[in-house]
Amino acid sequence: MKVPLSSASLTNKEKKIINKIFDSKRLALGSYLNKFEEITKSYFSVKDAIVVNSGTSALHLILRSLDIKENEGMIVTPFTFIASSNVALFERAHPVFIDIDPFNYNIDLKKIEESLKDKKHPLWNRIKNLKNIKFFMGVDVFGQPIDWDNAIEICKKNDWKIVEDSCEAIGAKYKDRFAGTFGEAGTFAFYPNKQITTGEGGMIITNNIEIGKLCRSMANQGRGDSSEWLEHVRLGYNYRMDELSAGLGYIQMKRLDEILDKREKVANNYYELFKDEERIILPKIEQYTTRMSWFVFVIRLSLDWIAKFTDIPEYVRKIDLPLYMKNREQWKELLKNIKGITYKVIEKLNKKGVQSKNYFSPIHLQKFYRDLYGYEEGDYPITELISSLTIAIPFYTDLTIEEQKYVVDTVKAILDEFEKK
Numbered sequence: 001m002k003v004p005l006s007s008a009s010l011t012n013k014e015k016k017i018i019n020k021i022f023d024s025k026r027l028a029l030g031s032y033l034n035k036f037e038e039i040t041k042s043y044f045s046v047k048d049a050i051v052v053n054s055g056t057s058a059l060h061l062i063l064r065s066l067d068i069k070e071n072e073g074m075i076v077t078p079f080t081f082i083a084s085s086n087v088a089l090f091e092r093a094h095p096v097f098i099d100i101d102p103f104n105y106n107i108d109l110k111k112i113e114e115s116l117k118d119k120k121h122p123l124w125n126r127i128k129n130l131k132n133i134k135f136f137m138g139v140d141v142f143g144q145p146i147d148w149d150n151a152i153e154i155c156k157k158n159d160w161k162i163v164e165d166s167c168e169a170i171g172a173k174y175k176d177r178f179a180g181t182f183g184e185a186g187t188f189a190f191y192p193n194k195q196i197t198t199g200e201g202g203m204i205i206t207n208n209i210e211i212g213k214l215c216r217s218m219a220n221q222g223r224g225d226s227s228e229w230l231e232h233v234r235l236g237y238n239y240r241m242d243e244l245s246a247g248l249g250y251i252q253m254k255r256l257d258e259i260l261d262k263r264e265k266v267a268n269n270y271y272e273l274f275k276d277e278e279r280i281i282l283p284k285i286e287q288y289t290t291r292m293s294w295f296v297f298v299i300r301l302s303l304d305w306i307a308k309f310t311d312i313p314e315y316v317r318k319i320d321l322p323l324y325m326k327n328r329e330q331w332k333e334l335l336k337n338i339k340g341i342t343y344k345v346i347e348k349l350n351k352k353g354v355q356s357k358n359y360f361s362p363i364h365l366q367k368f369y370r371d372l373y374g375y376e377e378g379d380y381p382i383t384e385l386i387s388s389l390t391i392a393i394p395f396y397t398d399l400t401i402e403e404q405k406y407v408v409d410t411v412k413a414i415l416d417e418f419e420k421k
Contacts, residue, residue, distance in 0.1 A: 001406045002353035006193035006296075009259055009397035017247040028240070032247040039253045040203055044178050048212030050204040051246060052219050055167035055189025056083040057239040058202035060090055062163050062185045063135070065214040068093050073133035075160065077107040078363045079383045080139045084165050085363050088135075089372075094127050095137075097364055099380045102319040103284045105298075106146045107139065108382070112154060115323060122324050122379040136160040138183060140169035142359075143195075143295040145179045147288060152182065163187075167202070170195050171260045172293035179293070185211050190245075193396075195259055195293055196252035198245040262397045263294040269401055270297055270393075273408040279305040279415050281389075297395035298359050299411075300386065301342055309418065310337040319385065325378030332377040339388040341418070346391055348414045354407050359392040 021032060033051060041049040052058050068074070070092040076085050078097040085095035098115055101108045115121050116133075124130075136155045138146050145166075155162050162183030166172070170188040172179040180186030185206035190198040206212050214234075217223055222236025241249075252259075267283075274280055281300040285292055303317045315321070316334065325331040342358065349356040362383045364375040377384060394407050 003394040003403045005355040007396040008192045008197045021247045030243040036246045036250040046205045047207045050215045051241045052202045052239045055202035058187035058204045059087040061215040065211045071129045071131045074135035076137040099382045126373040139165040140179045143169045143293040145174035148174045148182045168295040169293045173291035176290045198249040267294045296392045300389045321381045328378040354410045
């Protein structure tokens with residue numbers, strides 16, 4: 001059996017709308033672009049929704065609309081898709097990384113003040129010409145919102161503007177309030193592995209009319225309110241979504257609740273199938289998450305199990321790590337040994353038809369971040385440790401229970417193989 005990592009949920013409803021748009025020959029700036037925005041605006045009860053060609057574009061436009069300036073800082077997690085931090089670099093600003101919670105994988109809010117006060121923290125050595133921190137990029141990783149009450153309190157105290165990256169969390173709720181509605185503006189993304197898809201695409205939602213106006217203009221080459229074809233009132237981009245994609249998004253948005261319910265059932269199946277497997281750590285859902293929007297299902301290899309094959313200090317097994325590591329070479333070697341085991345498990349899963357990948361690779365250790373800032377292993381130890389242990393297994397809306405059983409049985413069998421060596 002072969003089970004892909006992800007697969008979009010597409011029905012005849014989507015096929016019909018695509019054919020209808022195809023026959024109309026109106027392939028850009030048509031009625032379905034407006035319909036997609038309107039249904040999204042209504043669903044989230046916001047004042048404006050602006051559809052664009054990617055989640056990255058959405059995040060970039062929000063920062064532009066908030067007038068982020070060169071060398072200003074933006075708090076963000078290093079455990080996310082790279083666009084969350086890259087958009088600051090687009091504007092010659094700096095992503096300021098804060099390590100993550102080792103259990104829910106979102107930014108560890110308790111570490112913000114501690115990290116910023118510690119002048120020996122790597123962030124102060126890595127980022128040259130850092131001016132005042134002005135922004136907070138709250139990333140709802142894997143479909144789970146961050147603790148927004150505490151995040152908002154921190155941001156108010158520091159006078160930081162909030163941008164919410166909910167690209168992985170459409171429909172998720174924090175204390176019964178939708179993810180994406182806590183900041184100046186929020187974003188969703190519609191890549192084929194997301195909950196709903198437009199192929200490529202993104203959306204901005206906001207209750208700030210001025211932000212919506214600016215984002216809409218900049219997404220469409222900086223055109224003015226009149227939208228005259230050759231009237232440009234500001235610097236803009238071609239971040240528009242085409243009509244075929246918008247039609248697909250409109251139908252997918254109508255199906256969002258259905259899709260999220262199905263994905264929750266798939267996730268619950270995994271919890272049940274893995275319930276007696278102590279070698280695997282399953283995703284932790286916080287009590288404040290009143291609706292999880294399942295994007296991926298990421299399991300983590302137990303450090304107690306990994307310790308059977310390589311020496312792991314007790315403080316590491318308990319994930320009782322400092323803000324940053326002092327013995328860098330020892331830490332780097334430990335991560336190498338742990339990742340070696342995790343990657344072998346992933347390799348074996350793929351060979352047996354269970355498509356799996358490591359999620360996420362730390363942003364600060366990506367080559368051009370190392371080159372730009374000089375980051376190295378030990379700067380954000382919890383992110384680095386969690387990343388060395390995580391495996392995204394097949395997860396999508398229409399995944400069958402038979403496929404899930406095969407995935408789980410294969411995972412267990414591979415772990416058994418390691419123990420027999």
